[in-house]
Amino acid sequence: MKTFKGGIDMLKKVGLGFLLLTGSAFADTAPKLNHGDTAWMLAASSFVMLMTLPGLAFFYGGMAKKKDLLNTIALSFMAYAITSVIWVLYAYSLAFGTDVHGIIGNLQYLFMNGVTSNSLHPSTTVPEFIYCGFQLTFAAITVALASGSIIERLKFSAWLVIVPLWITLIYAPIAHWVWGNGWLSQLGALDFAGGTVVHINAGVAGLAGALVLGKRKNTQLIPNNVAYTILGAGLLWFGWFGFNAGSEVAADGIASSAWLVTNTATAMAAIAWMVTEWMLHGKPTTLGMASGAIAGLVAITPASGYVNVIGSIVIGIVAGVVPVFAVSWLKPKLGYDDSLDAFGVHGVAGFLGAILTGVFADPSINPAGKGLLYGNPHQVVIQLIAAMSTMTYSFVMSLIIFKVVDIVMGIRVKEEDEVEGLDSVAHGETAYN
Secondary structure (H helix, E strand, O other), X not given: OHHHHHHHHHHHHHHXXXXXXXXXXXXXXXXXXXXXXXXXXXXXXXXXXXXXXXXXXXXXXXXXXXXXXXXXXXXXXXXXXXXXXXXXXXXXXXXXXXXXXXXXXXXXXXXXXXXXXXXXXXXXXXXXXXXXXXXXXXXXXXXXXXXXXXOOOEOHHHHHHHHHHHHHHHHHHHHHHHHOOOHHHHHOOOOOOOHHHXXXXXXXXXXXXXXXXXXXXXXXXXOOOXXXXXXXXXXXXXXXXXXXXHXXXXXXXXXXXXXHHHHHHHHHHHHHHHHHHHXXXXXXXXXXXXXXXXXXXXXXXXXXXXXXXXXXXXXXXXXXXXXXXXXXXXXXXXXXXXXXXXXXXXXXXXXXXXXXXXXXXXXXOOOOOOOHHHOOOHHHHHHHHHHHHHHHHXXXXXXXXXXXHHHHHOOEOOHHXXXXXXXXXXXXXXXOO
């Protein structure tokens, strides 16, 4: 009897040990904080912040007229500041809270409620705080990009109202559709770092704003300092490595590939734009080289975590050629005043990049993406749906926001203020003596 009881006790101990071992094995599969990934995301988030301030601010500011330089920079500056506050209050939750019918996130992160320094973002190895911060920088630069279409005649006070409305009603829902397990994510849309969410969205919104505002009295592009624009382009190129490689949310092979193809497509687009402009107009301008680089960065963004180097070269060539005609032929043909070609570069190149992602997505780079060239033509259809739905929603809602703000407070400065320049009229300052 004692022997039998001893055998039972031994079995209990073995069973308990087995449960402890298997329990710890299951526990090991749960996400854990990874210090390397977290360090990379802290750096990547800072890179993307640099893209808005001072990158985009100088890129746009250098192309503005001399009398509008500071005002143009101020639009980007306040876009970042305002977005930074409303993002942590509620917009992050709308974009990345638990899905509600594929349309919007719930309010689980309202005021960052319940998030502590020990909270990990679901399915990642980084803290919720830095994931929120990373996505904040994306939201901020998106609305700042749209300002490029509407500079030199927009009331600064109106911009301060437009920014929070646009982030709340347009950016947050689209970000949720694509990245927050919304309906486009469920459909299988591929957008690694923001072809739809950022660039199509910003370009189309800028176009809507330009149509509501109407043309400037002087629609010529008269850059006050092309060197500022080149400086801004360089800062954007640098920051974009955080933008694209950071979107993997890990320091791994996919992030490494995203870094390399981002650089390759950007360089190829800068060369392609230069050659195209040289052939069309007889001279290769430095402004054109910078514009080509930005177009390449835009086009490779949705594809960066999915395509190989050859795919990135083709995307770079397309991005360096097609937007040239959007800027130099389409805009004059249709007669809209897209001041700094936010639609011509970001809208057009973003659309091209979104569709070409569906062509060149290589499963050997990222098993989550398989494009037309690798046996999945349906991915192109999905990409078209994602691009067109983003364009439609952003354009219609942006028109409504600009129209409503115009009715309530007016969005266009007086004619004499436009002639004098918005630096002195809006801010009481001038960049040049």
